[in-house]
Amino acid sequence: MLLIFRLKGKQRFQILFLFALLIFSSCASHKARVRDERVAKVIETARTYTGTPYKYGGTTRSGMDCSALMIHSFRSLEVNLPRSTEAQSKVGTEIKIKKVQPGDLLFFATGKKKREITHVGLVTEKRSSKDIKFIHASTSLGVVEDNLFSSYYRPRFRQARRLID
Numbered sequence: 001m002l003l004i005f006r007l008k009g010k011q012r013f014q015i016l017f018l019f020a021l022l023i024f025s026s027c028a029s030h031k032a033r034v035r036d037e038r039v040a041k042v043i044e045t046a047r048t049y050t051g052t053p054y055k056y057g058g059t060t061r062s063g064m065d066c067s068a069l070m071i072h073s074f075r076s077l078e079v080n081l082p083r084s085t086e087a088q089s090k091v092g093t094e095i096k097i098k099k100v101q102p103g104d105l106l107f108f109a110t111g112k113k114k115r116e117i118t119h120v121g122l123v124t125e126k127r128s129s130k131d132i133k134f135i136h137a138s139t140s141l142g143v144v145e146d147n148l149f150s151s152y153y154r155p156r157f158r159q160a161r162r163l164i165d
Helices: 002-006 009-047 066-075
Strands: 093-095 105-108 119-128 131-138 142-147 157-162
Touching (some): 009 119, 009 131, 066 119, 066 131
Antiparallel strands (some): 093 157, 105 119
């Protein structure tokens, strides 16, 4: 440390600048690593429900709906979500579809009203901007993974939200 004080002005500045850069970059990479671990845990939890039958209002492995799947998945991080899909669509930060990452929530209008959010899924994989997989509780197949850009889901997509920073 004494060596730094023996250096002249410009050299001292450069050494201190590099030191500060090293400290701040390690903090940023640590934050990204923590986010990745949290996202992996939520996705892993959601996938343990694959094959669970759909049941409107259901909250157990014998039958559950889409919002219950999100509640159970995020509970693994001690994040409490509201019970309804509509209420979940107001939690977190809204993001553009181009910015979607694994761990984000996708909301859909699958009912008769084109603006009313009635369905939610969790992004599990982003292979490209047109290949985004999500897990959800489908009324016909139970808990499954589908592609956001399928002919059924893309026109019904309404918004994406990020809960894990």
